[in-house]
Each structure stands twice: as C-alpha cells, then as structure tokens.
Amino acid sequence: MDEIPKDDFKWFGEGFDGFPKRLPEDVVEYIVFIIDSKLSDIQTRERLQAFQRALTTLEKKFLKEYIWQRDALELNLVREEGRWMLKGSTNFGDSVADEWLIVYLLRELSKEFRDAWIRIYDTDGEFLLIEAANALPKWLNPEVAEHRVWINTHRLLVIPLSKQETPRALKLEDALSIISETPARLHHLPKVEGEAFHRLKGYPAAIAENQHHATLPLPRKVAHLLHLNPSYIAPVVEAFYLRDPISLRRIQPAKSKTSLLFPPEDFVEVSVRFTKVLYAQLLGQNWAPPGPWGVSLEELVKKGPNTEKAEIGIKVAAGIEMLLQHKLHADKKPVREMRVLLEDLESGDDSLPTDAEIAAWAKREDDEAWLNIDFSEFERELAGKGGTEGFGDKSAQDNLKKMVERFNAFIDDEDAGLEGAGGLDPMDMDDDSDAENRQWDDPEDSESDGAAEKEEDDDDDDEYADAEYEEYEKAFEKFMMLSSAEKSILTDDARALALAEEEEEDEDEDEDEEIRKLSKMMEKELFSHDALNLDPNRGGAGKALMKNAASTKLNKGKGKAKLEDLVEEADEDGDEDFDLLDDDYNLADNMLKSFKGQVGMAGPAGNLMGLMGVQFPNDADDEPKKEKAKKH
Structure with a gap:
C-alpha cells in the first residue's frame, strides 16, 4: 500500500505546537x-x-x-x-x-x-x-x-x-x-x-497633510469630550460607520426605553480634527437620522445655510451615542475614559464649558479641495500624459503616477508574453524528474488526456476547498479574539439572522409550489386542445403545421415536387419530420390555439401573454360567426 505523503504538521501527541498563526486583516x-x-x-x-x-x-x-x-x-x-x-x-x-x-x-x-x-x-x-x-x-x-x-x-x-x-x-x-x-x-x-x-518621499510633511479640520455644530457635552481628547473622534466615527440595527435602536429612546447620554440639543460651533479617511467616511454616508436626531437636523438646517456641516455634526453626535451605548464597545479604552469624564460631570467634579470659553477655543476650517476630482486631469494621468493642475489629493496623484509608470513598463517589456513579463519564474516550473522515487505520478506521464484533465479538476476543487477553509479560519480567529461579552452579542445576532433566513426559505418553498401547480394547469390546458401534439401521424395541430411548413419550402424552392410528395416523405422519415418545423412559428401557433380554446374566458395562455404585455387580436375565423349571430 502506497504511503500518503506527509507534511510538517504535528498532531496532538506528536509535539503539537498550535495551529499556524496569521495576522488579522488590516x-x-x-x-x-x-x-x-x-x-x-x-x-x-x-x-x-x-x-x-x-x-x-x-x-x-x-x-x-x-x-x-x-x-x-x-x-x-x-x-x-x-x-x-x-x-x-x-x-x-x-x-x-x-x-x-x-x-x-x-x-x-x-x-x-x-x-x-x-x-x-x-x-x-x-x-x-x-x-x-x-x-x-x-x-x-x-x-x-x-x-x-x-x-x-x-x-x-x-x-x-x-x-x-x-x-x-x-x-x-x-x-x-x-x-x-x-x-x-x-x-x-x-x-x-x-x-x-x-x-x-513626502514625509514628514505628509504626516500633517493627512489631517483635516472642520467646524461643526455639536452638542455642548460632545464638544467638551472632543476638546479634552481630540483622538476620541476615531472610535466615534468608526462606531457610526460600522453601525448595526442594535446601535440604531440604542439611539432612539422610544424603542430602547433608555435616556440619551448625549441628547441632540444645546448645539455649539467648534472645530473638530479628523484624519482625511475619517472625514471621508462620515461625508460619504447617506443616513436619514431617526427620531430626535432628524428633528434636530431640521432645526440646524433652518438656522444655518451649511446643510452638509449640520449633517456631519449630527453624525458625530449619533456616533458617540452609539459608541457608549452599545455593549460591544464597552471594553475599549476610549469608552472607559469617556464614561469616567461623564461621571465627573454628573458628580460636579467637572462642568461643561460656557459660550465664552468655547469662543476662545481655536477654530480652523481646512479646504476640501482634496475631495474633488477633476476627471479630465484624472484621465490624462491614466493615459500617462500627466495633468497640469492635478485631479485631487497630491498623494493620490503620486500613487496613480507610480501605478501608470509600472503598467507602462510592463506593456513595453518585449519579453512579456501570455505568462507575464519575462515568462514564468523557474520557481513556478515543475521540473522534477524523479517520478520513480515518489509515491505519485506526474500528470505528463498519464496514460490518457482524460486522466490528466480529471486530476486538474481535482486540483481546482482542492484549491477551492483550501480557499474556503482559509476564509473560515480567518473568521474563526477574529471571533476567538473577541471578549466573552462580544461573543455573546454576536451569537445572539447570528441566531436571529438564521431564524429570519429560515422563514424566507419557507416562503420561497411555498412560492415554488404555487409555480409548479400553475405549470401543471397550463400543461393540462394545452394538451386538452392538442396544442402540444407535434406527431404528424396523429393529425391535429402537428399535421397542419407539417403541411404549412412543407408548402412554404415548396414555394421558395425551384423544384417541381408537389405538396403531397413532401408530406409523404415527411411521414416516411419519422424523426426527420421535425427538421421542417420552425420553433418560433410552432410556439406562436400553439399559444394562439390555446388562447382560442379559452373561448373568451380566462386561461393560462391569456394570463401568460398578459403578464408579458401582449394583447391578442380577435380571431379572424370568428368574425363570420359573429356577423351571422348578429343577423339572427
């Protein structure tokens, strides 16, 4: 019996030293x-x-x-x-x-x-x-x-x-x-x-360029905390950016039955320091504030002309509320610090700043031109021609220029082929020649191409399985790094989501059953009018269609064959009969016959064509009958 090739992994009892460690994302x-x-x-x-x-x-x-x-x-x-x-x-x-x-x-x-x-x-x-x-x-x-x-x-x-x-x-x-x-x-x-x-290359100047200052309307209590420690803005923005249904419920007193820590009231104008990424994350979020937050936003918009700044201020205020109210963030250092500061305010050990004190704080409003992209300049950069004024953030321009240079270098590489620049790396080539000493066969030595193809398919399946397991391993590592409280919260959310998906699956099954019943009814109706009978030997619609198709073929040709001869040949050929049928014509004719069989009543053919927006005309064969009925 051939031995299975061994790897370096040690199982329990063999000196197992833990699973391979990988860094989390980001x-x-x-x-x-x-x-x-x-x-x-x-x-x-x-x-x-x-x-x-x-x-x-x-x-x-x-x-x-x-x-x-x-x-x-x-x-x-x-x-x-x-x-x-x-x-x-x-x-x-x-x-x-x-x-x-x-x-x-x-x-x-x-x-x-x-x-x-x-x-x-x-x-x-x-x-x-x-x-x-x-x-x-x-x-x-x-x-x-x-x-x-x-x-x-x-x-x-x-x-x-x-x-x-x-x-x-x-x-x-x-x-x-x-x-x-x-x-x-x-x-x-x-x-x-x-x-x-x-x-x-742009450092250390790039360190300061990564920051962005904006003057926003904020509740006095929020402005106080951010003034004491401007770095709190990072977890605040992330809490808003990664908000979930639980967070949104926590900021609505009518649903959560709890009072707000930072009610959206008593707004003051203050300067807030962000990173460019944090500011862009807030600015790019489309959010309709619920409950008191929406009311406060409307009032801010009425007082000042800058709607965008009012929206960002509401998002910051809601974000800090989500951060401190959600149990998922309870163990974070900034959250613990802010709770201590709130306790000092409640106990009287600290007090909120007055309007005069806030007016003395430094204010700064940075240009937001880095958010704007001149697409004509952007396209010039992509074309490798270089822009004259730049399309946006300077660091983004430099990175794009570098990317274009690398791409052009690859395109201009005369040695580049289908395998890439310079061909395949020797390390990527399987040049082993010791097949006789191994416990498996080389694909090149397979007896048939079919065996090689099967082995390639198996390899693809293995790669897919490995990738799937790797994704599972990443998710499991992230889960295990959470605290017990966070695990409990996520488990409850997952259980609720699974129950919701199960209900949706039951609804889909009921819908599929209805479609199956409707299909059977339609098939029965079509068979009752002989619309699905394509066998010319049984007469009916199939025979008529055969004669129509044969007549069309006779008229277009230059031969002297008669219609009867073509039909007889078709009857003798058996399976070749269907070569004379046109699929589109056959479908239309069958649908018309089924509709005619409804005799003006509701039926599957009429309903189906109605859903597609097709209105059937009156049957010409019925006109003489109608005129005759009118005379009598």
Whole structure:
C-alpha cells in the first residue's frame, strides 16, 4: 500500500505546537532586534530601552496632533526564545497612511541605532516587497521571502539565497544567525529599495497633510469630550460607520426605553480634527437620522445655510451615542475614559464649558479641495500624459503616477508574453524528474488526456476547498479574539439572522409550489386542445403545421415536387419530420390555439401573454360567426 505523503504538521501527541498563526486583516506587526556580539544580555536590553525613548521623542516631534485610525504605534520590550526584542502590532483599519507612518518612524530610528535590525510585515506578508514587485529579482518570490527583508541603517537589505540552499522561506532564528555571523552577505538593492519606500518621499510633511479640520455644530457635552481628547473622534466615527440595527435602536429612546447620554440639543460651533479617511467616511454616508436626531437636523438646517456641516455634526453626535451605548464597545479604552469624564460631570467634579470659553477655543476650517476630482486631469494621468493642475489629493496623484509608470513598463517589456513579463519564474516550473522515487505520478506521464484533465479538476476543487477553509479560519480567529461579552452579542445576532433566513426559505418553498401547480394547469390546458401534439401521424395541430411548413419550402424552392410528395416523405422519415418545423412559428401557433380554446374566458395562455404585455387580436375565423349571430 502506497504511503500518503506527509507534511510538517504535528498532531496532538506528536509535539503539537498550535495551529499556524496569521495576522488579522488590516494589522501590521513590527519587531526590533539589537544585534551586536560585543553586547551582553543586559546591555542589549538597555539598548532596546534607549530605542523606545528615542521613538517617544520622535512621536512628540511629529505626532503632536496626529489621530490614529484605530491603534497607535506601540513597542513593547519582550523576551522570546532567550532573546530580548521590541515587538508591537497596530490595527490601521482603512487608513493605509498609518501603516506607512510606522514604516517611516522605524526607518528614521534605524539611522540613529545602527545595530538595530527591523522587520515589518502585515496580513499580506512582506508588503514592502509587494510595493517593489516591479523591481524584484526572479528568485525573490513570496515562497522564499519570509524573514529575508530587513531595515538597517535606513536601508532595505535582503538575505539572498546561497548556491547550496534549497529555495525556501527562512526561519527567524536562521535569519538572525546569518545577520549576526555574516552581515556582509546581505544584499542592498537600490532599485528595490526605491520602489519599496516610494510612498515615504513626502514625509514628514505628509504626516500633517493627512489631517483635516472642520467646524461643526455639536452638542455642548460632545464638544467638551472632543476638546479634552481630540483622538476620541476615531472610535466615534468608526462606531457610526460600522453601525448595526442594535446601535440604531440604542439611539432612539422610544424603542430602547433608555435616556440619551448625549441628547441632540444645546448645539455649539467648534472645530473638530479628523484624519482625511475619517472625514471621508462620515461625508460619504447617506443616513436619514431617526427620531430626535432628524428633528434636530431640521432645526440646524433652518438656522444655518451649511446643510452638509449640520449633517456631519449630527453624525458625530449619533456616533458617540452609539459608541457608549452599545455593549460591544464597552471594553475599549476610549469608552472607559469617556464614561469616567461623564461621571465627573454628573458628580460636579467637572462642568461643561460656557459660550465664552468655547469662543476662545481655536477654530480652523481646512479646504476640501482634496475631495474633488477633476476627471479630465484624472484621465490624462491614466493615459500617462500627466495633468497640469492635478485631479485631487497630491498623494493620490503620486500613487496613480507610480501605478501608470509600472503598467507602462510592463506593456513595453518585449519579453512579456501570455505568462507575464519575462515568462514564468523557474520557481513556478515543475521540473522534477524523479517520478520513480515518489509515491505519485506526474500528470505528463498519464496514460490518457482524460486522466490528466480529471486530476486538474481535482486540483481546482482542492484549491477551492483550501480557499474556503482559509476564509473560515480567518473568521474563526477574529471571533476567538473577541471578549466573552462580544461573543455573546454576536451569537445572539447570528441566531436571529438564521431564524429570519429560515422563514424566507419557507416562503420561497411555498412560492415554488404555487409555480409548479400553475405549470401543471397550463400543461393540462394545452394538451386538452392538442396544442402540444407535434406527431404528424396523429393529425391535429402537428399535421397542419407539417403541411404549412412543407408548402412554404415548396414555394421558395425551384423544384417541381408537389405538396403531397413532401408530406409523404415527411411521414416516411419519422424523426426527420421535425427538421421542417420552425420553433418560433410552432410556439406562436400553439399559444394562439390555446388562447382560442379559452373561448373568451380566462386561461393560462391569456394570463401568460398578459403578464408579458401582449394583447391578442380577435380571431379572424370568428368574425363570420359573429356577423351571422348578429343577423339572427
């Protein structure tokens, strides 16, 4: 019996060390090592702590007013596998700018700490190489790239494949050993580096450009909290942007039977700081405010001419209400902090700002031109001609220009064929020739093409199953990372959704049964008038249609055959009779005969054609009968 090929996965009892770990969506992870053989373990730790302090200094310099979409950059000192390191992860949500800001800050610190070796990766793996895909050497593909890409002394360095090394991904310990023992082995590829870091060209100026200020009408209590900590706007916008039926119910006192924490009243004009992504998320949401929120919006619109700003203010106020009322957000740090601030207001330890105090707050209204796109300039950029004034946000223009350059480079590549630029990578070719020593056969050695096709179909099925399992694994990991309260809420929602879908399925089954009954009634009606009988040997409509078709064929031809001869030939040929029938004519004739059989009453043919908007004319054969009836 042939043995099943084994993989490296260890089952329970075989040294099982857990399922393979993968980062959640929209998460970037970063690790910093200090590699210097002259340093002791304690000195290495002190060096990492100095790196942390330098990061704090850099953040104070560039991130005074920066708002992170979800999580901030955070480096924690940890010890793993007998080695000290700095490690952290950030969920950047929809703001890719947060991910590249982290790359910029850590890369800047690598200039000061020349013994620091930094690795940054996200859900897609080595995303820096993905940015530089157009400049990578052929051997540096995703299968071998893991743990080979490092940032050191402001450079991007790659651990190459040795001549004796089998093409594979490196383990972390192997990579660190190579860096420690043979640092000169690493390659610095300027072209790859330029492509990988091209998004950082506008930094540090791009950090401030990512922010947007807008003056909005907000309830006094909401304005107070955002003034104390402007970064609260990020979870507030996300709570509104990702709202669900439970959140919407919580902000309607008539349905939730609870009072509002931030009633939409006592509005004041204040300046709110967003990121561009957060502002666009609010602006792009079409929402009809329910209950008191809709009433307040109407009043704001009457007082001021700017309807758009009033709508955004209502969305912010509703978002902070959803954030604090929904149990799903109860464990978040901003929510806990805001609840403490509300308790201080209720106890009298704090008070709401007066109109005079609010008037003294700084106000700023940024231009929203970055939201507008000049499509003529946009098309010029796509055509590779370059715009004169730009079509919108400068960073978006730069990214589009880069994309067009890469696309044009691919088009102009004379070596590019159906397989892509430069043909297939040698790593992607199956050039194994040791089939006799393996436990399976090569498709090329199959005895028939049918067997090979079957094997390909099986592979496609396996790939589909793997992809489906991977999606399930991602969803399961996200679910397991939630708290018990969040799991309970999501489980209840899923159960309610399943019951609703079951009811819809029952309704669909009832509808299908009605359609089946109607089809049987229609078929019975058509058979009763011999409309579905196509056998010429039984006479009726089929015989008549045969003669009509034969007559048409005779008139169009140049031969001297008679109609009777053609009909006799058709009767003798049997199955060939149907070659003389026209499908469209046959269908129309059958429908007309069925309609005529209704004798003016309701029936399946009339109902069916009525649904299609077709009105049948009076039957010409019935006119003489009607005239005769009138005379009598």
